[in-house]
Amino acid sequence: MAANTGQAVNIFSEIGKLKQVIVHRPGRELENLVPDYLDRLLFDDIPFLEAAQKEHDEFAKILEDNGVEVLYLERLVTEALDAADVKEQFVDEWLAETGLAKGATYEAIRQDLLNYDDTFEMVLKTMEGYTKTEVEVSDSVSLADSISGDYPFLVDPMPNLYFTRDPFATIGNGVSINHMYAETRNRETLYGKYIFDFHPNFKDTETYYKRDAETRIEGGDILILSEKTLAIGISQRTDARSIETLAKNIFGTTSYDEVLAFSIAENRKFMHLDTVFTMVDYDKFTIHPEIEGDLQVFSVTKDGEGVKIEEKVDTLENILAEALEIEKVELIRCGGGDPVIAAREQWNDGSNTLTIAPGVVIVYNRNTVTNKLLREAGITVHEFDGSELVRGRGGPRCMSMPVYRENI
Numbered sequence: 001m002a003a004n005t006g007q008a009v010n011i012f013s014e015i016g017k018l019k020q021v022i023v024h025r026p027g028r029e030l031e032n033l034v035p036d037y038l039d040r041l042l043f044d045d046i047p048f049l050e051a052a053q054k055e056h057d058e059f060a061k062i063l064e065d066n067g068v069e070v071l072y073l074e075r076l077v078t079e080a081l082d083a084a085d086v087k088e089q090f091v092d093e094w095l096a097e098t099g100l101a102k103g104a105t106y107e108a109i110r111q112d113l114l115n116y117d118d119t120f121e122m123v124l125k126t127m128e129g130y131t132k133t134e135v136e137v138s139d140s141v142s143l144a145d146s147i148s149g150d151y152p153f154l155v156d157p158m159p160n161l162y163f164t165r166d167p168f169a170t171i172g173n174g175v176s177i178n179h180m181y182a183e184t185r186n187r188e189t190l191y192g193k194y195i196f197d198f199h200p201n202f203k204d205t206e207t208y209y210k211r212d213a214e215t216r217i218e219g220g221d222i223l224i225l226s227e228k229t230l231a232i233g234i235s236q237r238t239d240a241r242s243i244e245t246l247a248k249n250i251f252g253t254t255s256y257d258e259v260l261a262f263s264i265a266e267n268r269k270f271m272h273l274d275t276v277f278t279m280v281d282y283d284k285f286t287i288h289p290e291i292e293g294d295l296q297v298f299s300v301t302k303d304g305e306g307v308k309i310e311e312k313v314d315t316l317e318n319i320l321a322e323a324l325e326i327e328k329v330e331l332i333r334c335g336g337g338d339p340v341i342a343a344r345e346q347w348n349d350g351s352n353t354l355t356i357a358p359g360v361v362i363v364y365n366r367n368t369v370t371n372k373l374l375r376e377a378g379i380t381v382h383e384f385d386g387s388e389l390v391r392g393r394g395g396p397r398c399m400s401m402p403v404y405r406e407n408i
C-alpha cells in the first residue's frame with residue numbers, strides 16, 4: 001500500500017502526485033523480433049536491447065528521483081505466483097493461450113518452465129517466448145510436432161510488454177483487465193490477471209472489465225480526467241461498445257458518473273488516445289493538431305440500468321473546461337501546429353507525456369519543439385533519451401501504469 005487512503009490502487013486523476021507505478025524493463029523478448037514478423041508483433045523496427053534497457057533505467061531513475069516507487073511487472077507476477085502457490089496453474093493457462101497443440105513440444109515447454117527453481121526467471125522466459133531451435137523433442141508423436149515450416153517460433157515473444165499502460169488500467173480504486181485488439185498483446189493481460197487475482201497487495205482490487213469480454217479496450221485509451229469523469233478514446237484499439245460496458249460497470253458503484261468518449265481516427269499513428277492527447281496540469285493538455293478537425297466527443301452518462309449518449313457540440317477547450325469545472329483550459333499543440341514538425345514529433349510520442357505531479361512531466365528528449373513549448377507554458381519537463389524505446393511506438397505514458405496518485 002503506497003500512502004494513506006487505505007486502498008492499494010488510488011488513481012483519481014492524470015496529474016496528482018505519482019507515488020507508485022508499474023513498469024516493465026524490456027527483456028529478451030525484444031531479441032525475438034525479426035523483420036518478417038514486425039507487423040504481426042506491432043513493432044516498426046528492432047531496438048538494441050542493451051541500449052533500450054539503459055534508456056528504461058534512466059526513465060526509472062527520473063521516477064525514483066521524484067519520489068515515485070517503481071514496481072516491476074515481472075517482480076509483481078513472480079510475487080503473486082509464489083505467494084499463492086499457483087505457478088503450475090499459470091503455466092497451464094499461459095500454454096493454453098500460446099496456440100500450441102497438445103503434444104510432445106507442448107509437454108517439453110511445460111516441463112522446461114516448471115523446472116525453473118527461480119520463479120522470476122520462469123516469468124521472464126514466458127515473456128521471451130520459445131524459438132524452434134531451443135526445444136528438442138526426440139520422438140515426434142503428432143503431426144503438429146513433425147512440421148518444420150519457416151516460422152521461427154514455437155511460442156511468440158511479447159515485445160510490447162514494456163508498454164504497461166495498455167494490458168490493464170487503473171481507474172479510481174479499481175482496475176480494468178483489458179481485452180486487446182491484437183492477439184500478440186492479448187496474452188500480456190494474463191500477467192495483469194495474476195497480479196490482481198493473487199498478489200498479496202493487489203488481490204482485493206475491484207475489477208471493472210474482464211479480459212474475456214467480447215469487445216476490445218486498451219489502457220492507452222483511458223484517461224482519468226477527474227474523480228467524476230473519464231475520457232476514453234474510440235480508436236484502432238478500443239471499441240465504442242467496450243466504453244458502454246465499462247461505463248455500466250462503474251456508474252452507481254464508484255465516484256464516476258460520466259465518460260467522455262473521444263472518437264479519433266482508426267490508424268496506427270493514432271493508435272490510442274494517449275498518443276494524441278494527454279493532461280499535463282490542472283488546466284493544460286498536449287494535443288496532436290491533426291486530430292482536432294475531425295474529433296467527435298460523446299458524453300456517456302447513467303440512465304437507469306443503461307446509459308445515455310449525447311454528442312457534445314462545442315470546442316474541445318469548452319468541453320474539457322466544463323468537465324473539469326474550471327474556467328478555461330489551454331491546449332499545447334504538438335510541434336506547435338506546424339504540420340511537418342507535429343507529424344514527426346507525434347510519431348515519436350511527442351504528445352505522450354507522463355505527468356508525475358501537476359505541471360511536472362517526463363518526456364523523450366528528441367521532441368525538441370514540443371518540449372520547448374511545454375516549458376514555455378510553465379511545465380517542468382524531465383527528459384531522457386528514448387531512441388531505442390521509441391521503435392515500439394510508445395512514450396513515457398505508454399511505459400507506465402500508475403497504481404497510486406495523491407488525490408488533488
Ligand SMILES: NC(=O)NCCC[C@H](N)C(=O)O
Pocket residue numbers: 042043160163165166185219220221271272274275392393394395397398
Ligand atoms: N498507450 C500506447 O500508445 N502504447 C503504445 C503501444 C505500442 C505497441 N507497439 C502497440 O502497437 O500496441
